[in-house]
Structures are given as structure tokens and as C-alpha cells.
Amino acid sequence: MTQPSATTGQGRSRLGAVLVSPALILLAAVIGYPVVSALMTSFRADPTLQNGFFTTGGEFAGFSNYLHWLAQRCGDTSCPPGTLGDQFWTSVLVTLFFTVVTVSLEVVIGLLMAIVMNQAFAGRGFLRAVVLVPWAIPTAVTAKLWFFMFAYDGIVNRALGTHVLWTDGAWSARTAVIISDVWKTTPFVALLLLAGMSGIPGGLYEAARIDGASPFQCFVRITLPLVRPALLVAVVFRALDVLRIYDLPAILTHGGGGDGHATTTLSILTVRQIQQGYGGASAISTLTFVLIFGVALALVRAFRVNLVQSEQHGMS
Template identity: 40%
Template sequence: MAQASSLTRARRRSAWLFLTPMLVILACVAGWPLLRTFIFGFTDANLSDLGGYSFVGFENFYAVYDGEKFGLLADPEWWQAVWNTIYFTVISVSLETVLGIIVALVLNQEFKGRGLVRAAVLIPWAIPTIVSAKMWNWMLHDQFGIINDLLMSLGLIASPVAWTANPDTAMVAVIMVDVWKTTPFMALLTLAALQMLPSDCYEAARVDGIHPVRVFFKVTLPLIKPALMVAVIFRALDALRVFDVIYVLTPNNPNTMTMSVYARQLLVDFQEVGYGSAASTLLFLVIAFSIMAYMMIGRVRLDEGGH
């Protein structure tokens, strides 16, 4: 017993020894800039003179002067950006999860040329986001875009549609591009989980004559649920801080502006480092609380399933 305890302590020391260099580098590269952003959020710093700032407390977040409200929490543009971000995250991640499961189920089957199809499916994910967003921006153009030409040839639309400029279609276009780009990621993680499932469960279900759809919902889905939760968490983290695809497709469009785009606009366009840092701080808090809430809900559901 004492020997096992000593071995456990030695392993822990070795683990910390290997982790320490990474933690030090992470603290220098990410920790200090993050802390500096938090500090700037309580100042009136300006990009033209970063050294000449003064602390203003919570005025960047919320303040009331002469009965009038100021700050991010009283800014309707900020709340519109929060809503756009949450809407984009929920819709895009949901679609990517469903489509990723379908693609993974297909790729998990034995058929001729499966390796080639797997490689082809990963191409959208391998393309850099800026490149894919710019490519789709050209394809969705209302004058020379191939999407409008194709839809008009099929008789689905009567005239070209400005997909990224029209307030009614801008968010749809952004979500469509993100789903096309990131569905392979969800499919890859789901496929890895499917290939680790025991085959005896499916053989027993086949012998009993259980319908494949019932087998999926009663056997496959519960078994791959932990892997799906991890995949959804990673995608939700990316979606909540989305910037590049939004900025390339719909720059400065209030109908699609996310929290990251809003913070960038304050920091760069308006040069309000203090106000922009406050927005970045709130973005960090929104992401942290959203992921914590998702993990707690997922844990409760797993516990309920176990009972």
C-alpha cells in the first residue's frame, strides 16, 4: 500500500514537472495579455495614448449620470451582438452536430473508396477560414456569384439575392458557410467515437431483429454521447468567439455583428481601448459561464441516465 502511494506521488511529481514549462509559457503568452485586458477594462485608455489612462471603475460596464445610463450593459448594440453570437452558436453548432453524426455514420460503413471519401470530406475543414470565407463571399455575390446563377437556373429565385448584404439573409449566409466549414470536424470526432464502440452490441441487436433506427437511439447515441459532448464544447467555444468568417462576409453589419467583432470595432476603429477591453472581458465571462452551464446540464443528464 505504501509502495503504491509512493508510486502515485512520484507520477504526480513527474506530471507537474512535464507540465510546468507549458504552464509558464502559457502564463506569459496568454495569462499576462488576458490580465492586462481585464485591467484596461476599468480604465479610459485610448489607442493613441496607452500610457495616459486613468481608472474609471465600472463606468465602462455600467454607470448612471443624471438619470441616463451609460456603459456596455446599457448599450443596445452590445446586447444585439450578444444575441447574434448566441443565435449563431446555437444554430450552427446544432446543424454541425446533426450533419456530423450523419456523415460519420456513412463513413463508418464499409464501401469501396471509403478512404478517398474520408479525405474529401475533410477538405473544407483543412481550408483556412479566411480563404473559405472569401471564397464563399465571391460565390454569394449578387452580381457574379455562382450561387445566384445556379438558383436562377433552377428557377428557385427570380432575381439575384445579395446574401451577405440583405438583413434577412446575412445571418443565414454566415451560418451556412460556417456549417460547410466545420461539419467535417464534428464528423471526424464522431467517427473516432463510432470506431471505438464494441461490435457485440450490434451483433446482438441484429440477431434480435431490432430496427437500425432504434439501435442508433438506444445503443449508438448513448455510447458516443461523451465524445459528442466534448466535440460540442470545442465547437461552442469556437462559435462564441467567432470573428473571421463574420468579418470577411459581413463587415460592420449590425445584423450579424458578434461580440468579438463588436470588441474589435471599439478597439481598432474607434480606438477606445478601455471600452473595448471591457467588451472583451464580458465576452470572456459569457463564454466561461456558457460552457460551465453546458457542462453542468450535460452532467446532470448523464447522472439521470445512470439512475
């Protein structure tokens, strides 16, 4: 049997590069240009929009747009109330709060749902299909649905026997956003974890039961370690989504609640800033990108360390 030559391998590599190049060019045009344009705009004072694509005018402002968001504080008399310095840090805290709480709840609930759906029982296929319904509903529809449910005379207050203005108070508005987001996206997490559990050989559980392992020990020693790659994908995907969340709080609470900024995320603040200047909005977008990139890198490294340690522990 003849072995492929180096020339043949190089030819295949060139052919692969040629076939992939149209997709790379399209990605560069659709993704690369907006990113570079936003970065350049963030260093300009007051650019204006022209033809829907290009910004003109505006002098080079250096890092003034970034310093405006990062260094300006609006709690003293030198800064008028309602200016944007405090709003940025408030939006950062609100975004991180939503990310930690919603992702944690979705992972826990999604893991329980995946365990149930992974069992053999009558109607399992129907249950898996029904569980995916909230995830299939568009986010705008979900937000409007929960907006009516959280209304003063809505089903939530009637079911609980309360009279809460859910979208007006600071913590009640945040609670409404968290409940809505968890309801919609937990099925996505459950689906990913279920796919990871489906790949675990059943013989591992049978051998563990023969050795006297309890169901909890099987879950801790077998299920969790082997489902970690799927768990990494679910956590990273959902963390990136929540860090960029806009439509659900914007429709459900109009980005307000309490002092008017209780549910204002970084994406909502960016859209509001666009009405005042593209330079400041581009600076927020760049800072948001840096934050998302840092969180994603930290999560991937943390899970990678855990995976390597688990493999070494299993080989020892």
C-alpha cells in the first residue's frame, strides 16, 4: 500500500485553503470590518454617521472616551446627576450579577433536567420535545410574555397573592429578568448536558453498582467528570450570551427598575449612548468586548485545568 507523498499533502492543504477562503473573506467583511471600525471610532471625539456605514468628522481624542467611562465618577458636586460615569460601572455590576446568577441557576436546573431526561421511561421523547419549547420561542416574545405575567394584575401576583410592581422596583425587576432568562435558556443547557450524558457508556454504571457504589457516588465519580466538556460548552456559551444581553431586559423592564438603572446592562447602555455620540458608544463596545474575552478565557482555562487534573487522577 503506497503512502501519500509530501507533495500530495501540500496540494490538499492548498486546496483546503482555497475552499475555505470565501468563508474567511465573508467573515472578515461581516465581522472584521465592524470590529476595526468600532475600535477606530472609539478614539474619535464626535464622529457622524454617513451612508449607514462610515463615520466622518470628529477629531482624534486619544483615550478620552475610555477615561470618561473608566475614571469619571458622578457622586460628587463636580459631576452633574445623570451623567454617564456611574452608569457604566453600575451596568458592569448589573451585567456580571445577571451572568453569575442566571448561569448558575441554569446549570443546576439544566443538570437536573438532563438527568431526568437521560432515564429510560415511557414518553421520554415527548418530554424532550416539550422541554425545548421555551428555548424555541423568540426572546422578544418571551420578554413580552413575562411582561404581562409580571404585571400588577398579572398571573404571578394572582398566583402568589401579592401586589408587587415587579418591573418598577430594583430587586423585583432584576428578579423578573432572572426568572425570564432562566425559564427560556435552561432547556439549552439541559440539551447540551444531555448530549454529554448520552455518550457515557452504560457499562461504567453497571460496574460501579456491582462494586457497591450508591447513585450519588455514581453521579459524583462518573457523571460529573465525564460531562465536564459539555458543561464547559454550556457555561461558556451562556456566559457570553448573558454578558451581551439586551433584548430581554430592554423589553421586560425597559432597562430600568428602581433608580432607572437596576437592569441596565452594558448592551443597553451602549444603545443609549449611540443617541449621544458614536465615540462614547464605540468605547463601551470595546470595553464590553474586552470583558467578554477575559471572562471566556478565564472559564476555558479553569475548565481545562480541571479536565487535566481529572484525567491525571483517573490514570493514577
